Amino acid sequence: MRRETQRSVRFCLNGKERTETVDVERSLLDVLRADFAIKGPKYGCGLAQCGSCTVLVDGAPARSCVLRAAKADGSEIVTLEGLADDERGVLHPVQQGFIDAQGAQCGYCLNGMIMTTVALLRANPAPSDTEIRSALRHNLCRCGTHQEILESVRRAASLTAARQAGGVAT
Structure with missing residues (x-):
């Protein structure tokens, strides 16, 4: 039996629907930073120990360095960039x-x-x-x-x- 290596994922990122084909082993942090130019979450330890990569997934804090992007399929993801009200120019x-x-x-x-x-x-x-x-x-x-x-x-x-x-x- 052949193992799946790529998967299409769909999620709402900072209020916008996104679809991306990702390697199933790729971290959400890597997808956010490399594919969507989201720079708020940082790579710190890569072990979910420091918190610098934290994003909200369905409203709960999640360590994006260890969360596989494929596991975020169907989720609402909010990053630091998604907090401010850009239309009104008001910070969260x-x-x-x-x-x-x-x-x-x-x-x-x-x-x-x-x-x-x-x-x-x-x-x-x-x-x-x-x-x-x-x-x-x-x-x-x-x-x-x-x-x-x-x-x-x-x-x-x-x-x-x-x-x-x-x-x-x-």
Whole structure:
């Protein structure tokens, strides 16, 4: 019996339907970066240990370095590039929160921190510091900006609440 090596996959990427024929062993990260020029998710460790490759697959954080693109068939995939409202020129509240609280230095962990925070705030709009730390525990920050990251998530929660209430957070 002959083993399948190529497969056509269809998924919604940042709000747009995409179809691609991929090698069944190819990672989603490789497909996103090489075939679709998506640069938010980064290659860090290749072992799903650092979080730099995190994307949302059907709303849940997923490590795209170990997720085979063929397994994403039929899924909704959101990357860092898909968060902002480009038509209105408005960043996602989590992106803005990380800017406001200076939660990024080198950028290595930023993608994973932001994508994981988006999922966290969807599930829990007002997380405690303990819940934030727990949600981000699998994202490696090499610069040691842990306090700024914590503050960034708090700021993002505040901005998200303000947007949902129709107001402006200060």
